[in-house]
Amino acid sequence: MFNYNFRWNQALNSLPQMLEGALVTIEIALLSMLIGIAVAILLTVFRLSGNRILSAIATTWVEIARNTPALFQIYMVHFGLGGFGIHLSPFLSLLIGIAFNNAGYLAENFRGALKAIPDTQARAARSLGMSAGKAFRHVVMPQMLRISFLPMTNQMVWAILMTSLGAVVAMNTDLYGVTSELNARTFRTFELFAIAAVIFYVITKAITLSARVLAARLFRY
């Protein structure tokens, strides 16, 4: 059945390079997550502002991010902006593409979380003399972030998985890029990608577990 010689040694020799790639992957995912959260909060404020133009911007962003493939979004950042004469490096294109996607999904999560926070709280804060901005920052936002902690963890896992889409913009320093470059040189496709798969699995598990520990420490009453 197996006429195939597995050469795990050869593939394992390139493990250090792949682990370096894994670091880049984590870096991109973390950065894209930070940018994504910041933008998502901004979009949520836009939606709450009652200004028609601002909330239209937020809605458009969220709907595009949620209704087109992430691959398309990254492609659009790299080649679409190229049409305007803006040429970004693969790293930046990937980062911006994933951050765009994250922001859209997170803004929707935040909206769901806001529904769980009673209006009376914001009103009570206002009647205590806080400005609208202060009431949002000190009363509503912390609760919103707490409620959407689990969806945020999921989005972080998604961000890790999405870094593999850098392939489409010739990204070659993240885990997927490194693996496919090694593959182009050695043709040990199965072995190399199996190792990459294991690394991805370990990273995502580490994130979910540490998020669980973090949640238990942060959110105990």
Place this chain on the structure above:
Amino acid sequence: MFDTALNANDLIFLAKGAGMTLVVTAISVFFGTVLGIVFGVFRYQVGPWWAAPLTFVLDVFRSIPLLIQLVLANAFVTTVLGIRISGFTVACGVLSLYTAAYCAEIVRGGIESVPLTLRRAARSLGLSWRQDMTNIVMPLATRVALPSWIGLALGVMKDSALVYIVQVVELLKSTQILITRLQEPLFLLMVCGAFYFLISFPIARFGGYLEKRWSHD
């Protein structure tokens, strides 16, 4: 920007790509849902201990990038097993399992949402396990699960953009091919994005509507 070198043949080429996206999605969602229901019911029925191996495998499908799953499956089938098989089959197989992994979770959630007392009442009225499943659990679980299932189906449609890696020319890949030839990235990408959006957006809205309407009673 809008005076384009795109001609009728190119449009047909794009339409073929779009058709491929829809075909791959339809096949994967169909088989993925059937498998997902089987896995979900199995997991609920045998309890967490006996279902642990299945849970682990399904979890792996959700923790590894789809792109790597596709490359691995393709390499495994064609070089390790040495079977000659089309990229289309590999793509549908992997996407089906990927769908099943998520669907099993949705199905399990749906079944768990049915109050146990209701099912016990049904069983004590003399309904068999099967009758209980089809007449009591299924209608109630569907209400809970359908909105998430719609979301999953749309997710699979968007993720099907990745099957280009096993030489399946779907919408995004055909757009890419045209871009290399016509050098009009912005216009072509907008056409491609509009297609995804026009399919995904109304269905997503419908799913949201169902969710809102069914959560009231």
